[in-house]
Amino acid sequence: MSALAAARSVLGRDLRRARRRPGDLAQPLIFFAVVVFLFPIAIGPQSELLRSLLPAMLWVAALLALVITLPDVFAADYADGSLEQLILSPQPLALLVLAKIAAQWLTGALPLIGMSAALGAVLGLEATVWRAVLLGLLLGTPVLSLVGGLASALAVGLRGGPLLLALLTLPLYIPVLIFGTSAARNAGLGLAVEAEMFFLAGLSVLALTLTPFAIAAALRARMG
Amino acid sequence: MTPASPTPACLEARALSCIRADRLIFEALDFTARAGEVWQVTGANGAGKTSLLRLLAGLGTPAAGTLHWCGEPLPEARDYYQAELLFLGHAPAVAGFLSAHENLMHACALSNQPLRMPLGAALTRVGLPSADDAPAQRLSAGQRQRLALARFALVPARLWIMDEPLTALDVAGRGLVEALLTEHAARGGVAIVSTHQGLQLPAGVLQQFDLSGLQA
Amino acid sequence: MLQRFHKYAAPMHFHRLALALSPWLFGISALLFATGLFGGLVLAPADYQQGDSFRIIYLHVPSAWMSMFVYMVMASAGAAGLIWKVKMGDIIARAAAPLGASFTFLALATGSLWGKPMWGAWWVWDARLTSELILLFLYLGYLALQSAIEDRRAAARAGAVLAIVGVVNIPIIHYSVEWWSTLHQGATITKFDTPSIATSMLIPLLLMALAFKSFFAATLLVRARCEILAFEQHTAWVREYLRAGRPS
Numbered sequence: 270m271s272a273l274a275a276a277r278s279v280l281g282r283d284l285r286r287a288r289r290r291p292g293d294l295a296q297p298l299i300f301f302a303v304v305v306f307l308f309p310i311a312i313g314p315q316s317e318l319l320r321s322l323l324p325a326m327l328w329v330a331a332l333l334a335l336v337i338t339l340p341d342v343f344a345a346d347y348a349d350g351s352l353e354q355l356i357l358s359p360q361p362l363a364l365l366v367l368a369k370i371a372a373q374w375l376t377g378a379l380p381l382i383g384m385s386a387a388l389g390a391v392l393g394l395e396a397t398v399w400r401a402v403l404l405g406l407l408l409g410t411p412v413l414s415l416v417g418g419l420a421s422a423l424a425v426g427l428r429g430g431p432l433l434l435a436l437l438t439l440p441l442y443i444p445v446l447i448f449g450t451s452a453a454r455n456a457g458l459g460l461a462v463e464a465e466m467f468f469l470a471g472l473s474v475l476a477l478t479l480t481p482f483a484i485a486a487a488l489r490a491r492m493g
Numbered sequence: 494m495t496p497a498s499p500t501p502a503c504l505e506a507r508a509l510s511c512i513r514a515d516r517l518i519f520e521a522l523d524f525t526a527r528a529g530e531v532w533q534v535t536g537a538n539g540a541g542k543t544s545l546l547r548l549l550a551g552l553g554t555p556a557a558g559t560l561h562w563c564g565e566p567l568p569e570a571r572d573y574y575q576a577e578l579l580f581l582g583h584a585p586a587v588a589g590f591l592s593a594h595e596n597l598m599h600a601c602a603l604s605n606q607p608l609r610m611p612l613g614a615a616l617t618r619v620g621l622p623s624a625d626d627a628p629a630q631r632l633s634a635g636q637r638q639r640l641a642l643a644r645f646a647l648v649p650a651r652l653w654i655m656d657e658p659l660t661a662l663d664v665a666g667r668g669l670v671e672a673l674l675t676e677h678a679a680r681g682g683v684a685i686v687s688t689h690q691g692l693q694l695p696a697g698v699l700q701q702f703d704l705s706g707l708q709a
Numbered sequence: 710m711l712q713r714f715h716k717y718a719a720p721m722h723f724h725r726l727a728l729a730l731s732p733w734l735f736g737i738s739a740l741l742f743a744t745g746l747f748g749g750l751v752l753a754p755a756d757y758q759q760g761d762s763f764r765i766i767y768l769h770v771p772s773a774w775m776s777m778f779v780y781m782v783m784a785s786a787g788a789a790g791l792i793w794k795v796k797m798g799d800i801i802a803r804a805a806a807p808l809g810a811s812f813t814f815l816a817l818a819t820g821s822l823w824g825k826p827m828w829g830a831w832w833v834w835d836a837r838l839t840s841e842l843i844l845l846f847l848y849l850g851y852l853a854l855q856s857a858i859e860d861r862r863a864a865a866r867a868g869a870v871l872a873i874v875g876v877v878n879i880p881i882i883h884y885s886v887e888w889w890s891t892l893h894q895g896a897t898i899t900k901f902d903t904p905s906i907a908t909s910m911l912i913p914l915l916l917m918a919l920a921f922k923s924f925f926a927a928t929l930l931v932r933a934r935c936e937i938l939a940f941e942q943h944t945a946w947v948r949e950y951l952r953a954g955r956p957s
Contacts, residue, residue, distance in 0.1 A: 271605075278602030282591065289590045289628070350584030353552060358603035359576040365603075419874060423867050427857045436853055437871070440846040441878050444885035451892060472881070483874055486791065490866035491858075493553020510943075514859040517943040554794070556862070556943075 275360040276368040283372030286345070293341065294376060298384050301334035305388055316393070323394050324402050324453030327385045331406060332442055335413055338377035339434050342369060342421040343488075352425070356492055363481035366488070370418045370481070378410040401456035405449035408469040415480040416441045422487040445472065500563040501528040502577075502651040502683045504549065509558035511544045518544045519704060520557070526683045528651075531674050531694055534687040536704030542687040543583065543656055545704065549685060550580045550654045562652070576605060579650040581658055585641035589630030593621055593640050596629055597647065604648045615647040616640075619669060634661040645673055653677060653684040674698075718797050720937045721946050727930035727937075734927035741920030748913030762826045767913055769819035771921040772812045773837070776844055777879075779809030779925065783851070784876040787869030797933075799865035800940055802872065803855060804932035808925055810848035816841050836890035840883050847875045861940065 287294055308326045309319055346352040355365055385406060389399045420437035427433060452465035503525070510520040518541035526532050534542050548555050551567065551574060560567040562574045587596055597612050609615075613623035619639040621632075629637060638661050645653060658670050671693055674684055678698045686692070692699060717723050749767035756763040783805045790798030820838050821831050832838075851868055858864035941947045 275602045275605075278599050282588065282595075282599055285595070286588070286590050345588075348584070349588060350582045350586035351588060353580065353582050354586045354600070354603060356552065357550060357575055357578065357580050359572065359605050360603060416874075419870075423854060423871055424857070429853070429857055433853055433857060436846065437850045440843045440850065440882070441874070443843060444878075444881050447885045447889045451889070454892075479877070480874075483870055487867060487870045490791070490863060490870060493547075493863055493866070512860075512862070512943060515861065515939070515942065520943070553863075 272360050276364045279365050279368040280372050287376040297334040297338045301330050304330035325450050328449050331381050336435050339417045339421045342373050342418050343425045347425045362485040366484045367481045370414050374414040382406045397456045401452045401462050405452045409445040409449050411473040412476040415476040419484050422484045503527050505561040507559050510556040512556040528681040529678045530700050531678050531684040531698050532700045532702050534702045540704040546654050546656045577651045579653050581655040585637050587629050587637045587640050592626050600644045606649050615643045618646045619643045651682045655686045659688050659690050720941050724937045727934045731927050731930045734923050738920050738923035745913050745916035745920050753909045765819050765823045767917050771918045772816040775921045776813035779805050784872040787872045791869035800936045804936045813845040836887045840886045
């Protein structure tokens with residue numbers, strides 16, 4: 270079978286897992302909502318202050334909720350022995366890894382983006398800012414999934430779970446956070462957001478070309 | 494890059510050492526497995542059978558020593574080594590949320606070799622119902638082991654490395670493993686199997702390798 | 710000639726070299742520290758704006774330089790171990806990491822001590838300090854990964870992947886943080902910039918930088934020796950060394 274067919278099989282398998290275990294999908298979304306709702310409690314219900322902080326709250330909550338989904342990228346395969354089969358497969362490991370990350374983005378990041386859209390609208394985000402947050406998330410989450418996948422591969426099977434993953438990923442997430450929130454702020458001020466969006470897109474493309482090989486190297490390093 | 498052919502299957506380990514978590518498992522291990530041989534690796538618990546099999550499969554780098562497949566050293570020959578290898582680890586690589594058929598289809602997609610028989614026939618060969626939609630987590634441990642063995646019936650590969658293939662299998666299951674190994678050896682393949690239990694194989698096919706003698 | 714250096718890629722010879730060199734390097738660094746500190750604390754004139762408190766740059770700036778330099782060393786050594794399977798690469802990367810983290814922490818602490826008399830706050834969200842803080846987290850992530858993985862060879866390889874990815878990310882992070890900082894402050898000079906630096910200040914600074922470098926080299930060799938003994942504990946020469954108490 271060709272390499273693309275193998276990648277499609279890996280993607281299909283992970284998507285099927287998500288479909289047959291829908292509970293796993295809901296957890297990060299609930300966590301996301303809880304984190305967002307903690308802020309008004311902490312800051313107080315002054316609506317102006319909250320509305321100006323809302324894009325930042327959504328971004329931070331999205332990052333944290335995404336980190337929660339990361340152990341699952343490789344943990345289940347590690348537990349049942351499928352990860353070794355993936356590494357030993359003659360098909361290019363970087364391509365198979367890319368398929369797994371694509372599945373993680375579809376089942377982990379995309380629902381979060383949808384949730385941000387919903388919460389943003391409900392909590393009164395104005396239209397231009399709302400669009401900037403969503404576009405930023407769409408352009409930035411591929412990097413987050415890829416870099417997160419790398420951390421997940423490095424930490425597969427280790428104790429310390431989400432905490433170790435958070436330490437490994439969050440410093441690397443900071444550029445995406447900076448540009449995503451900067452775009453939202455500029456949109457709120459009526460300024461153009463092209464620069465930030467191009468930068469996020471550029472980061473995603475860079476990550477897309479380089480990270481799968483890093484993840485393959487990380488898996489080989491850990492499974493030895 | 495794949496040698497289409499007839500270089501007879503031959504796996505060679507020279508001066509292999511294995512260190513795991515600062516413990517020296519074995520060192521200076523020499524081992525040659527030729528076409529038509531099934532090597533049974535024995536040794537006490539902790540002697541390093543699993544570590545040896547994983548090193549032979551190419552999972553991880555040995556602390557010292559080299560591996561050669563058909564005369565070529567392994568790091569260079571990795572690509573076509575992996576195309577000719579089937580590995581069965583401790584965990585049978587069966588996804589609980591997929592049906593038996595879906596599991597087997599995924600295993601075939603990961604290999605790049607043309608299949609030896611239709612999927613349904615392979616499932617029947619290992620004694621599983623070929624048209625069952627139930628998720629594999631509903632199968633018993635022995636049935637999941639049989640599902641893992643179905644790959645060996647299905648995908649052509651000259652080198653089989655199996656770690657405790659008889660786990661959870663009943664007497665009929667053991668007969669299945671022996672039959673698969675016999676056919677594999679007859680086709681000129683090499684197999685390296687670690688197991689505590691005895692294997693009944695034709696004379697001249699079965700070779701023994703005891704790791705206990707190499708304890709550091 | 711290159712052959713002579715090539716043999717030190719083997720842990721056994723590196724160990725002997727490290728044993729011989731570290732006392733000298735400690736001596737050199739002590740000398741450099743003495744002259745650098747004398748030049749910086751005594752000889753250099755007080756800054757007309759900041760008075761005597763600016764003198765902490767003689768610790769702050771070299772540690773910041775070292776924190777970046779050591780990360781590069783860590784990533785290069787890791788790459789050598791991962792890609793070219795050079796054992797000393799793995800060993801040096803693991804040995805260098807805590808040292809780099811310490812330099813980063815020192816840079817942050819001295820930056821903070823400088824900030825207090827200057828701007829009245831223990832911490833300012835200056836672009837350079839924020840980048841240093843993120844670098845500290847990168848180091849801590851590497852160290853956490855090393856301690857979580859039991860097998861030291863696998864840990865070194867995994868750490869190498871992380872360090873290489875970190876090196877690619879550092880320019881991106883640096884640029885992003887600068888963007889972030891100018892967004893909020895406008896295009897002012899970053900607080901820890903010294904626009905032009907007089908020779909009487911520059912020379913002690915360079916001396917301190919050399920002092921830090923030789924101190925790092927000396928401590929790295931000591932740590933590398935310990936890592937070598939741990940990595941090679943099953944070889945004959947290590948067993949002999951531990952038994953005899955000195956190299957054979």
